[in-house]
Amino acid sequence: MTTLSADLEQLREKTRLLCAGFPDEYWRETDRNRRYPQEFVDTLTEAGLLSALIPTEYGGLGLGLTEASVIMEEINKSGGHSAACHAQMYTMGALLRHGNDAQKKDYLPQIAAGRLRLQAFSITEDKAGSDTTSIETAAVRDGEDFIITGHKSWTSRIDESDLAFVLARTSEKPVGKGTDKTHGLTLFLVDLRQVRAEQPDTLKVVKVRTMFNYATNQIFYQGMRVPASAVIGEVGKGFRYVIDGWNAERILLASEAIGDGYWFTQRGVEYANSREVFGRKIGANQGVQFPITDAYMKVRAADMMRYEAARLFDAGEACGAEANMAKHLASEASWAAANACLDTHGGYGFVDEYDVERKFRETRMFQVAPVNNNMVKSFVATKVLGLPRSY
Numbered sequence: 001m002t003t004l005s006a007d008l009e010q011l012r013e014k015t016r017l018l019c020a021g022f023p024d025e026y027w028r029e030t031d032r033n034r035r036y037p038q039e040f041v042d043t044l045t046e047a048g049l050l051s052a053l054i055p056t057e058y059g060g061l062g063l064g065l066t067e068a069s070v071i072m073e074e075i076n077k078s079g080g081h082s083a084a085c086h087a088q089m090y091t092m093g094a095l096l097r098h099g100n101d102a103q104k105k106d107y108l109p110q111i112a113a114g115r116l117r118l119q120a121f122s123i124t125e126d127k128a129g130s131d132t133t134s135i136e137t138a139a140v141r142d143g144e145d146f147i148i149t150g151h152k153s154w155t156s157r158i159d160e161s162d163l164a165f166v167l168a169r170t171s172e173k174p175v176g177k178g179t180d181k182t183h184g185l186t187l188f189l190v191d192l193r194q195v196r197a198e199q200p201d202t203l204k205v206v207k208v209r210t211m212f213n214y215a216t217n218q219i220f221y222q223g224m225r226v227p228a229s230a231v232i233g234e235v236g237k238g239f240r241y242v243i244d245g246w247n248a249e250r251i252l253l254a255s256e257a258i259g260d261g262y263w264f265t266q267r268g269v270e271y272a273n274s275r276e277v278f279g280r281k282i283g284a285n286q287g288v289q290f291p292i293t294d295a296y297m298k299v300r301a302a303d304m305m306r307y308e309a310a311r312l313f314d315a316g317e318a319c320g321a322e323a324n325m326a327k328h329l330a331s332e333a334s335w336a337a338a339n340a341c342l343d344t345h346g347g348y349g350f351v352d353e354y355d356v357e358r359k360f361r362e363t364r365m366f367q368v369a370p371v372n373n374n375m376v377k378s379f380v381a382t383k384v385l386g387l388p389r390s391y
């Protein structure tokens with residue numbers, strides 16, 4: 001529920017104050033130049049916020065997903081864009097829950113201290129698309145190493161990371177009825193510093209320019225050699241670890257969309273309360289009021305589902321349904337708010353110095369990635385409601 005504890009309010013306030021140092025002009029400039037907001041990420045890192053989920057024994061804040069989600073929400077609510085740093089939060093689960101002691105000791109304290117960045121998650125491939133178990137990037141055992149070869153159509157922030165999770169196939173996809181189609185995929189935690197220093201030609205990064213500022217890329221793994229010690233958990237079971245992290249990712253992205261939704265409604269209200277046409281404030285017209293109000297109610301409802309999903313996650317309970325529903329509801333709500341805000345601004349909604357068009361482009365992604373809303377509906381239809389599978 002949205003009744004917040006004092007600690008959560010303090011964290012919200014701390015994030016808000018940090019974000020206040022990065023006003024609209026900052027985000028406008030980084031968006032215009034498609035520049036990674038390094039200064040912003042550094043500020044968050046120094047304040048320890050990006051290590052929110054790392055246990056205190058490793059130097060992190062030892063907080064839960066509820067707290068992490070509030071940080072993400074506040075960034076977007078301030079007019080910023082969490083995409084620059086959200087992966088450090090949602091990828092953490094794979095290392096925390098499935099990494100071995102040596103991996104945790106090697107990496108977590110350094111990530112918590114801001115000396116290492118874990119911002120990249122390399123999964124999606126062109127041919128497989130949403131059907132992740134059909135990926136083809138291969139990791140072949142060679143003595144003490146694995147050699148990774150393949151193409152990823154999307155991997156964000158790899159140039160801004162020292163470590164990357166890479167999902168690759170270590171055995172053929174099982175076929176036939178009753179087989180576990182998720183088997184045969186292995187998750188690697190790749191130390192990119194070693195790759196860049198010793199075998200740079202095995203990692204080719206091709207930048208992809210998108211409709212908003214997102215440091216995303218195509219990646220060609222060209223015989224990249226990684227030690228067997230980079231395997232997370234057990235060989236062949238990587239897809240399970242990835243699914244585990246998906247719930248965290250959906251909850252965090254829902255929070256970002258909710259932050260956007262509040263930003264849009266606030267800006268819409270401010271503009272509607274100040275702009276006068278036909279001798280009165282445009283906000284006095286119900287044709288202007290109602291879309292903003294509708295959107296606000298949708299954002300509030302999604303916000304409650306987000307807290308419920310995060311509560312279940314933090315309690316270690318099953319939360320797949322709630323995490324998916326939160327992501328769906330939040331992305332639809334922020335999109336409704338974005339449209340209402342744009343319409344309220346009339347022609348000025350399209351002018352970059354009002355920031356509405358930028359946030360409009362940014363928030364549109366939540367309906368599509370990291371999982372599109374059709375997939376969420378299929379999940380709820382089959383897993384929650386018990387309807388037959390369509391694929």
Ligand SMILES: Cc1cc2nc3c(=O)[nH]c(=O)nc-3n(C[C@H](O)[C@H](O)[C@H](O)COP(=O)(O)OP(=O)(O)OC[C@H]3O[C@@H](n4cnc5c(N)ncnc54)[C@H](O)[C@@H]3O)c2cc1C
Nearest residue numbers: 121122123124129130154155156214216369370372374391
């Ligand atoms: C900006 C950005 C950054 C990204 N960063 C990363 C990253 O860092 N790492 C990473 O691994 N991936 C990343 N992705 C990829 C993202 O996770 C995928 O785009 C997403 O999973 C969807 O896959 P796809 O684009 O191949 O769509 P497709 O799977 O080709 O789907 C296309 C359309 O078909 C519909 N569709 C497909 N199958 C069905 C079905 N059975 N029922 C109903 N509808 C269906 C979908 O709803 C969708 O609308 C990023 C994407 C974007 C846009």
